[in-house]
Amino acid sequence: MKKLLIGLLIAVNLFAQAKKENNETTPSRLESFTKLQKVISAVEFLYVDDITLNQIVDKAIAGLMNELDAHSAYLDKKAFKQMKITIKGEFSGLGIVISMKDGALTVISPIDDTPAKKAGVQAGDIILKINDKSTLKMTIDEAVSLMRGKKGTPVDITVVRKGEAKPIKIHIIRGIIKIQSVTAKTINNDILYLRISSFDENVATQLTKYIKQYKKTTKGIILDLRNNPGGALDQAIKTVDIFVDSGVIVSQKGRTKKQNDAYSASPKNTLTKVPMVVLVNGGSASASEIVSGALQDDKRAIIVGRNTFGKGSVQMLLPITPDKKEAIKLTIAKYYLPSGRTIQAKGIIPDIVSYAGKVPQTKDSEFSIKEKDLKKHLEIELAKVDGKKIKKQEKKNKKLIITKEDIYQDNQLKTALDVLKALILTNK
Numbered sequence: 001m002k003k004l005l006i007g008l009l010i011a012v013n014l015f016a017q018a019k020k021e022n023n024e025t026t027p028s029r030l031e032s033f034t035k036l037q038k039v040i041s042a043v044e045f046l047y048v049d050d051i052t053l054n055q056i057v058d059k060a061i062a063g064l065m066n067e068l069d070a071h072s073a074y075l076d077k078k079a080f081k082q083m084k085i086t087i088k089g090e091f092s093g094l095g096i097v098i099s100m101k102d103g104a105l106t107v108i109s110p111i112d113d114t115p116a117k118k119a120g121v122q123a124g125d126i127i128l129k130i131n132d133k134s135t136l137k138m139t140i141d142e143a144v145s146l147m148r149g150k151k152g153t154p155v156d157i158t159v160v161r162k163g164e165a166k167p168i169k170i171h172i173i174r175g176i177i178k179i180q181s182v183t184a185k186t187i188n189n190d191i192l193y194l195r196i197s198s199f200d201e202n203v204a205t206q207l208t209k210y211i212k213q214y215k216k217t218t219k220g221i222i223l224d225l226r227n228n229p230g231g232a233l234d235q236a237i238k239t240v241d242i243f244v245d246s247g248v249i250v251s252q253k254g255r256t257k258k259q260n261d262a263y264s265a266s267p268k269n270t271l272t273k274v275p276m277v278v279l280v281n282g283g284s285a286s287a288s289e290i291v292s293g294a295l296q297d298d299k300r301a302i303i304v305g306r307n308t309f310g311k312g313s314v315q316m317l318l319p320i321t322p323d324k325k326e327a328i329k330l331t332i333a334k335y336y337l338p339s340g341r342t343i344q345a346k347g348i349i350p351d352i353v354s355y356a357g358k359v360p361q362t363k364d365s366e367f368s369i370k371e372k373d374l375k376k377h378l379e380i381e382l383a384k385v386d387g388k389k390i391k392k393q394e395k396k397n398k399k400l401i402i403t404k405e406d407i408y409q410d411n412q413l414k415t416a417l418d419v420l421k422a423l424i425l426t427n428k
Helices: 002-046 053-068 077-087 115-119 140-147 203-213 233-243 287-297 371-385 388-398 404-408 411-426
Strands: 073-075 090-093 096-101 104-110 126-130 154-160 168-173 175-178 182-187 191-196 220-224 248-254 261-264 276-280 302-305 313-319 327-336
Touching: 002 053, 053 073, 053 327, 073 077, 073 140, 077 140, 096 140, 115 168, 126 140, 140 154, 182 203, 191 203, 203 233, 220 411, 233 248, 233 287, 248 287, 276 287, 276 411, 287 302, 302 411, 404 411
Parallel strands: 191 220, 220 276, 276 302
Antiparallel strands: 073 327, 090 175, 096 104, 104 126, 126 154, 154 168, 182 191, 248 261, 248 327, 313 327
């Protein structure tokens, strides 16, 4: 009986304490809002320059979003409109995908066949200046606004690059950015090389078309995701589903159960089971990390190249005005691979590390090849001497075929090819 009374007294005390804490929580929220209101009023009436209430609120929202993480942001009417244009896959600008990394404005990757790529911008470059404006404390949206512009107009960016003693100034002429998401070529007639530059809404359809087109002759596949900044999650899932017939592809976990989800492969969507190698580098981010990581976890492919960027968070667009012309982009969850590991800030570590650059060769290595390869090489050299008609034919074929010369210009591709040949020989 004594123990029961003691137990009841303890329970009553705990209940009273909890009630007291709850009562203290409500005014705490009110105090927080009151503090914010006081600051807004002080700025509105006492700040040295005239500033409207609407401008103060916009700045407060932008500051809050910027303080949360590198990917959350406030999108005013202009920024929201620009985002919609980008999603359509055609816009005027430089062709650079950027993000904040360790507090610095960093190039995730230059997009293939764009002014930025042609001017020499590289994945991992830290943008120090846009024209003469410092990027320190600059938001991603502000940087995008400065780099976007009319076709034919110039912009100078100053970048800091690993391995370079001084900052590099790069002059770029803006152009129309049209993204060709998937290209296909063959190597030695039996290797299918698939390049995905970004995950737009047509990726899975294009991959399906090329895999079916070359299915009879394909013994192995090289999937090139280097400098792929990501894109649509559903396209990343469909891409993995083409190569994997079961199991979880990716899951996302947020603060609440509503934000949790998991996506699995289906055997009916599998198109091929030939050996695979996936190429990645520091410019591979988001959706491309989901694809490479899922194929790695499933032991479906060997990953070759360098560590990926490490962007594994989920953002949601939430309109915040009645006309739906302004919004916030808010991080609501993180991606997790089949093994349960996260991509965020870690990226995908390749199975085989390979550095970019030309393949090291001896002076006579170009001619230390088989007779049939030597014949092809001499035919190419002869074509250079012949007329325009032969040159055009050579150019047309080059779009569909990766030559030995192309391979020796790309050390990572050469490594991937060697690994794939070993997988084909061992039937794995």
